[in-house]
Amino acid sequence: WQEPLTEGAVILRRRARDMAGELMAQVGQIAAQNPFEHRITPGGHRMSVAMTNCGDLGWSTDSRGYQYSDQDEASGQRWPAMPASFRNLATTCAAEAGFSGFHPDACLINRYEPGAKLTLHQDKDERDLRQPIVSVSLGLPAVFLFGGFERSDACQRVLLEQGDVVVWGGxxxxxxxxxxxxxxxxxxxxxxxxFNLTFRRAR
Ligand code: MD5
Ligand code: FE
Structure with a gap:
């Protein structure tokens, strides 16, 4: 079922639950090629969330800043291809939420261990911010903080569980x-x- 959050944001509860096993098998294959890593932010902090990517472009951070790149700087290798099942899920869910024509070129895969967190931030490294982001949650539940347009704005708390898909657009x-x-x-x-998969149109 669809749960509208705010203008342009929709939770598709449990939308990917039946595919979760298949999605995690693909995550395992991707991580076997490009292992999860705790990256260092430009500010010198080691991220508690470990990351890898698949698709034409991958997101990462290092001393120079945040960027999308066609290779993993750690290994010098291209990112593994985005599996067709990932691509189809992202495109279908975006369309269900009203964003037809979404074709992701990047999939960031975040892995949270106990205590891992993501501090309040905005996603704005993508070229066309009219393109939505599709997020798929797998495994242990987490409390998502959903704020406003200033860091200090009040946040809603939303529990995200295995198979929940959220489309963030508008x-x-x-x-x-x-x-x-x-x-x-x-x-x-x-x-x-x-684990969280985020599908993006980076370029
Ligand atoms: C996560 N990941 O659960 C989240 C899901 C990230 C990140 O935030 O940057 O890797 S994506 C949540 C998201 C994306 C774009 C906009 C908004 C939320 N939003 O307007 O709240 O690992
Ligand atoms: Fe984000």
Whole structure:
């Protein structure tokens, strides 16, 4: 079922639940080629969230800043191709939320361990901010913080669970958001972790 959050943002609850096993098998194959890494931010902090990517472009951060690149700077290799099942899920969910013609060229895969968090931020490294972002949650649940257009604006708290898909478009594309520290637990599919796939049109 669809749960509107704010203008342009829609939760498709449990939309990917039946595909979760298949999606995680693909994540395992991608990580076997390009392992999850804790990147260092331009400010010198090690991120508590570990990341890898698939698709033509991948997002990463280092001392120079944040950027999309066609290769993993750590390994010097191209990112693994985006599996057709990923691409189809993202395009279909975007269309269900009213964004037809979404063709992602980047999929960032975030892995949260107990205590891992994402502090409030905006996603604005993509070229065309009219394109939505599609996010798929897998494994342990997490509390998502959904704020406004200033860092200090009040936040809604939304629990995101296995198979939940959120489409962030329209004016919601530039809202501040984050993830509270992951509570420890064991999930039958992902063990001690939460994974999040974010599909983006970077260029
Ligand atoms: C996550 N990831 O659960 C989230 C899901 C990231 C990130 O935030 O940057 O990797 S994507 C949530 C999102 C994207 C774009 C806009 C908004 C939320 N928003 O307006 O709240 O790992
Ligand atoms: Fe984000």
């Amino acid at each position: 004016s919601s594309r530039l809202r501040y958001h984050g993830i509270l520290p992951l509570k420890p637990g064991i999930h039958p599919l992902t063990g001690a972790f939460r």
